[in-house]
Amino acid sequence: MAVQKYVSNKMKYNKVLLKDPWLSSYVPKTVWFSITALEDMLKTYPVVFIKPNSNHRGNGIIRVKKVSQQWGLFGGKPSYELRYSYKDEVKTCYLNGVINEVVNEINPNKKYIVQQGIDLATFDGLPFDLRILMHKPGKRWQISGWLARVAQKEQIVTNHIRGAKVLTLGQALNKNTHLNAVDLTMKLGDLAQQISQVLGSYFDLRILALDMAVDKKGNLWFIEMNSDPMFRKMFKKINNKEMYENILSTRNYIIKKYKHRRPKRRL
Numbered sequence: 001m002a003v004q005k006y007v008s009n010k011m012k013y014n015k016v017l018l019k020d021p022w023l024s025s026y027v028p029k030t031v032w033f034s035i036t037a038l039e040d041m042l043k044t045y046p047v048v049f050i051k052p053n054s055n056h057r058g059n060g061i062i063r064v065k066k067v068s069q070q071w072g073l074f075g076g077k078p079s080y081e082l083r084y085s086y087k088d089e090v091k092t093c094y095l096n097g098v099i100n101e102v103v104n105e106i107n108p109n110k111k112y113i114v115q116q117g118i119d120l121a122t123f124d125g126l127p128f129d130l131r132i133l134m135h136k137p138g139k140r141w142q143i144s145g146w147l148a149r150v151a152q153k154e155q156i157v158t159n160h161i162r163g164a165k166v167l168t169l170g171q172a173l174n175k176n177t178h179l180n181a182v183d184l185t186m187k188l189g190d191l192a193q194q195i196s197q198v199l200g201s202y203f204d205l206r207i208l209a210l211d212m213a214v215d216k217k218g219n220l221w222f223i224e225m226n227s228d229p230m231f232r233k234m235f236k237k238i239n240n241k242e243m244y245e246n247i248l249s250t251r252n253y254i255i256k257k258y259k260h261r262r263p264k265r266r267l
């Protein structure tokens with residue numbers, strides 16, 4: 001597609017959002033992976049995610065979660081649980097073990113980020129996040145479709161390709177009766193517009209998908225953006241014909257209208 005260039009550098013688009021004083025508060029703390037960076041992040045946050053900077057589809061992701069702290073004569077020694085997006089294993093170890101394991105698991109030829117883990121709201125006890133499809137057919141961004149993706153049991157990611165179940169936004173939010181679904185939906189819409197405005201103008205985009213999250217307390221978070229989003233299977237499953245057709249027709253309109261332009265490359 002010549003409409004736009006592919007953007008997959010997670011650190012880069014986070015930095016673009018961090019320049020905006022309002023949007024920065026929705027971006028989880030993210031640093032480049034190094035052993036000291038991981039140690040520091042584990043001191044600060046109860047859960048961290050280690051992710052390849054430019055992968056997608058939930059590939060190569062590790063979650064480290066603090067599980068307990070046994071207090072002895074010489075102070076506490078926390079232990080951690082490790083889980084992976086790409087295999088079923090679970091490991092529990094002390095900090096040294098975590099570092100060894102992560103260094104062993106990651107691909108030395110790739111850059112990784114370490115990110116504050118968000119305590120995702122759940123549906124039937126399983127975490128979910130939100131996929132929002134954004135289009136800019138003319139001067140403005142519009143929300144063409146959105147849905148919730150519920151992680152498969154024992155899975156740490158909510159990618160559709162990794163077995164997530166899809167629900168409408170309402171189904172997922174209404175089940176969390178302590179949250180105000182109407183209020184959240186409005187805030188989410190505003191936030192998605194603002195984020196698309198900022199990222200869209202920086203990277204010269206007209207189509208993008210945002211992975212957003214609601215935590216258990218009802219705070220909204222930006223997880224990532226996709227400039228070549230998969231949507232067909234996912235959006236077909238929620239059985240909202242009007243939404244699906246709107247997505248397809250807006251997308252086709254954009255592709256037809258802008259296919260001959262030369263998008264700026266800002267990576």
Ligand SMILES: Nc1ncnc2c1ncn2[C@@H]1O[C@H](COP(=O)(O)OP(=O)(O)O)[C@@H](O)[C@H]1O
Pocket residue numbers: 028049051055056057058059061115116117118119120129156157158159211223224
């Ligand atoms: N910081 C985080 N806190 C909680 N869950 C996360 C976090 N980062 C990623 N995830 C989970 O992992 C999934 C995949 O992460 P994402 O950054 O979107 O990578 P990918 O490009 O592989 O899709 C997210 O949709 C979400 O379910």
Ligand SMILES: [Mg+2]
Pocket residue numbers: 057058159211224
């Ligand atoms: Mg994603």
